[in-house]
Amino acid sequence: MSDEEVARPAAPNTLEGTQPDGTPARGAHEPPEKDITDGGPDMVQFLDGEGRRVPVTEVSSPYAAYLDDLDDEALKGMLRDLILVRRFDAEGFALQRQGELGLWPSLLGQEAAQVGAGRAMRPQDYAFPGYREHGVAWCKGVPPENLLGMFRGVNHGGWDSGEHNFHLYTIVIGNQMLHGVGYAMGVQFDGDYATGDPERDTAVMAFTGDGGTAQGDYNEALVFAAVKNAPVVFFVQNNHWAISQPNDKQFTVPPYRRADGFGFPGVRVDGNDVIASYAVSRAALERARSGGGPTLIEAFTYRMGAHTTSDDPTKYRISAEVDIWKKKDPIDRMRKYLLAEGIVDDDWLAAVEEEADELARRIRHACQTMPDPPHEEMFTYVYAEQHRLVEREAAEFAAYQAGFEDEGER
Amino acid sequence: MTSTTTPGAAPAPTSTAQRTTIAKALNAGMRAAMERDPKVLLMGEDIGKLGGVFRITEGLQKDFGEDRVIDPPLAESGILGTAVGLALRGYRPVVEIQFDGFVYPAFDQIVSQVSKMHNRSLGKLKVPMVVRIPYGGGIGAVEHHSESNESYFAHTAGLRVVSVSTTDDAYWMMQQAIASDDPVIFYEPKRRYHERGVLDLGGGVPDLADAPHRLDEAVVRTEGSDVTVLTYGPMVKVALAAAQAAELEDGPSIEVVDLRSLSPMDTDTIEASVIRTGRCITLSEAPTFTSIHAEMAAWVQEHCFYHLEAPVLRVGGYNIPYPPSRHEEVFLPDLDRVLHAVDTVLNY
Numbered sequence: 235m236s237d238e239e240v241a242r243p244a245a246p247n248t249l250e251g252t253q254p255d256g257t258p259a260r261g262a263h264e265p266p267e268k269d270i271t272d273g274g275p276d277m278v279q280f281l282d283g284e285g286r287r288v289p290v291t292e293v294s295s296p297y298a299a300y301l302d303d304l305d306d307e308a309l310k311g312m313l314r315d316l317i318l319v320r321r322f323d324a325e326g327f328a329l330q331r332q333g334e335l336g337l338w339p340s341l342l343g344q345e346a347a348q349v350g351a352g353r354a355m356r357p358q359d360y361a362f363p364g365y366r367e368h369g370v371a372w373c374k375g376v377p378p379e380n381l382l383g384m385f386r387g388v389n390h391g392g393w394d395s396g397e398h399n400f401h402l403y404t405i406v407i408g409n410q411m412l413h414g415v416g417y418a419m420g421v422q423f424d425g426d427y428a429t430g431d432p433e434r435d436t437a438v439m440a441f442t443g444d445g446g447t448a449q450g451d452y453n454e455a456l457v458f459a460a461v462k463n464a465p466v467v468f469f470v471q472n473n474h475w476a477i478s479q480p481n482d483k484q485f486t487v488p489p490y491r492r493a494d495g496f497g498f499p500g501v502r503v504d505g506n507d508v509i510a511s512y513a514v515s516r517a518a519l520e521r522a523r524s525g526g527g528p529t530l531i532e533a534f535t536y537r538m539g540a541h542t543t544s545d546d547p548t549k550y551r552i553s554a555e556v557d558i559w560k561k562k563d564p565i566d567r568m569r570k571y572l573l574a575e576g577i578v579d580d581d582w583l584a585a586v587e588e589e590a591d592e593l594a595r596r597i598r599h600a601c602q603t604m605p606d607p608p609h610e611e612m613f614t615y616v617y618a619e620q621h622r623l624v625e626r627e628a629a630e631f632a633a634y635q636a637g638f639e640d641e642g643e644r
Numbered sequence: 645m646t647s648t649t650t651p652g653a654a655p656a657p658t659s660t661a662q663r664t665t666i667a668k669a670l671n672a673g674m675r676a677a678m679e680r681d682p683k684v685l686l687m688g689e690d691i692g693k694l695g696g697v698f699r700i701t702e703g704l705q706k707d708f709g710e711d712r713v714i715d716p717p718l719a720e721s722g723i724l725g726t727a728v729g730l731a732l733r734g735y736r737p738v739v740e741i742q743f744d745g746f747v748y749p750a751f752d753q754i755v756s757q758v759s760k761m762h763n764r765s766l767g768k769l770k771v772p773m774v775v776r777i778p779y780g781g782g783i784g785a786v787e788h789h790s791e792s793n794e795s796y797f798a799h800t801a802g803l804r805v806v807s808v809s810t811t812d813d814a815y816w817m818m819q820q821a822i823a824s825d826d827p828v829i830f831y832e833p834k835r836r837y838h839e840r841g842v843l844d845l846g847g848g849v850p851d852l853a854d855a856p857h858r859l860d861e862a863v864v865r866t867e868g869s870d871v872t873v874l875t876y877g878p879m880v881k882v883a884l885a886a887a888q889a890a891e892l893e894d895g896p897s898i899e900v901v902d903l904r905s906l907s908p909m910d911t912d913t914i915e916a917s918v919i920r921t922g923r924c925i926t927l928s929e930a931p932t933f934t935s936i937h938a939e940m941a942a943w944v945q946e947h948c949f950y951h952l953e954a955p956v957l958r959v960g961g962y963n964i965p966y967p968p969s970r971h972e973e974v975f976l977p978d979l980d981r982v983l984h985a986v987d988t989v990l991n992y
Contacts, residue, residue: 362729390764401732402764406756412722413757416729423685423711423735450749454722461717615767616801618825622860622908624801 270474270482271558273534276490278514279504283562285570300513306577308353312508313572314586315349316565319369321590322378325597326368326385330543334601335385339366343506343538346564347471349373350503350511351533354519355439356432358399362414362440365403366471370441374400378593379600388607407442408449411468414440415455418464418522427465428525437522438466439515445476447489456496456530465522467515468493468530471505473537478550493530505535506564536562609635661844667837669811670700670776672845673818674738678708679849681736684822687714687723688740688776697742698778698837720746724753724775728761731771738822743834744779745788751796758827759802774821778834779807780878780929781976784969791966792877792930797829798907798939805906806859807831807877811841813857813904820859823852828859831906833878862910864917868899871986872917874940875927876903879977883927886982896986906936911943918944922953923989929976932960954992957985 273279278294280287280301290298304312323341330338341348344366352373355361361370371381376398383392384403391402404410418438421427426436446452447470459466470489474481485492493500503514511533518529536559540547547556572578613628664672678684686701686708692715695702705713716723720741727737741747747754754775761771781790798805804826808814814832821828857863865880866887873883880902887898901917903909918924924944926937941956959977967975 389766390760392766394768395732395765396768402761402769404757406752409725409753409757412725412753413729413732416726416731417733418729419726420730420733420735424733451721451725451753454717454719454725457717457719458722458726611766615763615765617804618762618767618770618772620860621804621826622911624908 270480271536271555271562273502273504277502277504277534278510279507280510280513281504281507281567281571283567285567285574287571294510297510297513297517300516301509303516304509304512309509309572309577310582312349312353312512313565313568313578314589315353315369315372316345316508316568317586318590318593319345319349319372320565321594322372322597323368325594326382327539327543329382329598329601330385335382335543336387337385337542337544339542340537340539341366341368343536343559343564344471344473344533345369346508346568347469347503347505347511347533347535350505350508350513351439351441351469351515351531354512354515355437356519358426358433358436359519359523360399360401360414360417360436360438362401362410362417362438363403364407364410364442364446365405366443367403367441370439371398371400374398376400379597379604382597382601383604386601386604388604407446408451408455411440411442411446411449411452411455412458414438414466414468415458415462415464418459418466419462421465422462427523430524435523436465437519438464439469439519440466441469441471443476444470444472444474444481444484444489445479446470447492448476448484456493456528459528460497463525463527465525466528467518467522468528469515470530470532471535472532473505473535475537475541475547475551477541477545478547480551488532490530490532496530498528498530500530500532502532502534505533506562506567508564508568535564660846661842663840664811664843664845665838665840666808666811666814666832667698667700669814669841669843670808670818670832671702671704672843673815674701674822675704675707676815676849677738677819677822678704678712680819681822683734684736684738685712685714685730686738686740687716687727687730689715689718689723689742691715691740696740698834700776700778700832700837701740720748720750721753724750724758727773728753728757728771731773732761732769736772736774736822738774738776741775741777743785743789744777744791744793747775747777747793750775754797754803754827754829755800759800761802762826763802770825771827772822772825774818774828774830776830776832778832778837780833780835781966781969781972782835782878784972786969787966790969790972792928792961794829794831794906795930795935798936802827803907804828804860805831806904807833807906808904809833809836809877809880809902811839811843815843815845816852816855816857817859817904819850819852820855824859831877836878836881839881857904860905860908860910862904862913863902864913865900865902866898868897868921870896870898870921871923871925871989872899872901872914872921873925873927873982873986874901874903874914874917874944876906876936877928879927879929882977882979882982886979886986889979890983890986895983896990898986903936909939909943911947914940914943915947918948919951922951924948924952924956925959925982925985925989926956927959927977927982929961931963932958933963935960954989957989959985
């Protein structure tokens with residue numbers, strides 16, 4: 235199939251395209267979006283699909299300075315992150331297929347958006363994820379094996395969110411956007427922003443997908459953030475599919491444009507370009523930390539796999555669309571770029587691949603040897619303080635179970 | 645432990661004791677909590693300059709500032725969701741829902757997030773917040789302003805659900821709820837806001853150890869020997885009136901148990917009372933089907949079966965949407981319906 239055949243005409247009132255001066259075009263006379271794989275002229279991009287630096291444009295120039303901060307080590311670190319996160323994700327998928335996990339939500343294709351955002355965050359910045367943000371978790375220092383517990387069914391989130399400033403995964407779409415705004419309001423009350431102290435000034439980044447932008451909580455979060463001028467960055471990974479629904483069923487105005495209606499800037503970034511994702515995130519986080527208020531980032535990317543291991547994308551989308559996005563692969567382009575620049579070589583890449591193999595082995599071993607929690611733990615953390623009913627049931631449960639032990643049945 | 649007190653009856657009067665309303669006692673309780681802990685902040689629609697539509701937060705923004713008494717955008721899920729974030733940052737938000745029927749947009753945040761955060765994090769996270777809900781009917785309001793929806797929240801593990809019926813409880817339970825590390829759904833009987841009782845407000849910030857009862861403790865409001873009425877919130881007054889009327893007419897002796905806490909329910913006090921009287925009636929404004937009524941009745945039959953002389957009867961709202969206010973008089977349980985139920989269980 236041709237590219238033409240995968241193009242989904244936008245709804246007639248879609249406000250796509252820009253004026254020659256770069257401002258958003260308004261009006262139904264604009265031609266509809268031709269191709270859902272094209273982020274359009276508003277999209278900030280520094281690396282094209284072939285890994286070549288694209289000229290700085292009026293749209294990307296506000297972010298170009300942040301690339302100066304990226305020395306060779308930082309660039310290599312990002313490529314390493316992309317490769318290791320993808321390998322971790324692949325292992326998660328395989329473990330689910332082998333019956334070790336009940337479910338796995340793959341981030342395949344979204345590595346650059348997440349690593350770019352994650353590497354832009356400072357240690358004190360707090361992330362509020364959905365449930366696919368394995369790359370952000372990686373950047374925030376959450377041991378990847380800890381992400382498996384909830385999908386294996388041994389807990390509801392096996393990491394200390396306060397230790398990593400990475401909140402537990404949130405399954406109900408959009409809930410966490412409000413938590414992020416509330417946390418950011420707390421940052422304001424604590425005076426931990428706009429002080430000029432880079433160790434102290436704090437921002438929050440709240441993550442969701444394009445499907446999440448339809449939720450009430452998402453929209454309420456944007457209202458609260460705007461009114462409170464909260465130090466929060468909304469990071470929407472537009473991966474183009476909300477389970478089986480394409481995003482022309484989620485919105486008629488793309489997410490970055492909607493920020494304008496809430497009263498703060500929105501920017502679309504190439505989510506498959508890790509350095510662009512980094513630069514745009516840095517700019518937004520620094521704006522938030524310095525008291526400038528919220529920003530909405532739409533990372534224009536693609537979910538290469540299924541929504542989770544439970545669905546079958548061949549039932550709802552055509553392979554030609556996937557093939558086009560394969561050519562935009564975030565790892566390929568970063569690898570080509572760093573090879574061409576002489577920043578990495580084949581030996582370095584081989585060493586990272588070896589590291590990825592080791593990571594995969596570690597993950598697999600950790601998953602397979604993860605102990606089941608003692609059943610009585612079900613009752614342990616329901617309340618922070620004494621609760622008569624829970625205590626009573628815990629005691630009844632223990633007595634009932636002890637009966638089996640007496641009979642030697644366990 | 646239970647004790648015998650009557651709403652409005654004075655504890656030993658002291659120089660600082662005064663007659664005050666439930667509304668003012670709630671306000672004083674919040675003020676004391678805010679003075680005790682700088683992390684306590686209030687959030688709710690119109691609670692600042694206006695002091696809330698019922699004036700429960702009157703004067704607090706003036707004294708504590710707009711960062712501690714927050715007028716948020718008009719969005720209940722937004723208020724609850726941001727309160728979660730504030731709690732995660734170390735604050736203790738006290739959220740006001742303007743009316744009972746307006747809590748539903750925030751239902752998802754309360755039952756999906758607030759109630760489960762401590763459990764999901766294996767105890768590492770706490771969301772110590774209070775959700776204040778003025779509830780119940782009897783004020784001639786339009787729809788969505790008169791509901792008793794406490795069963796939804798009592799059904800959700802991780803939440804504590806309480807309801808006050810006296811000035812004393814309003815003052816102390818508010819402070820106990822705010823001090824609790826668990827999220828508390830705090831039901832305020834709106835038609836009792838302006839009823840008075842004697843309360844010793846003392847001076848300065850009180851010591852919570854001086855509270856007359858624990859937050860999760862039921863109280864026998866008046867003792868009796870023939871039938872137990874299990875009730876809470878706005879219906880405590882109705883139950884006491886029924887007990888008094890029966891006594892005046894040399895009728896049956898009615899014991900009134902004020903649950904105070906719906907989750908956890910003080911089942912020890914319930915069982916002790918029913919075992920003593922042998923008969924039991926549940927009383928609240930809530931529709932009876934799958935309700936706090938239903939839980940109380942089930943508990944009593946499960947744990948007091950051999951002591952019962954009659955089935956447990958439920959006196960409550962009918963299982964219909966809260967009706968237009970011209971029907972309130974017959975929809976809401978009153979003294980006559982309680983006495984009719986008393987006669988029924990005695991004649992069983």
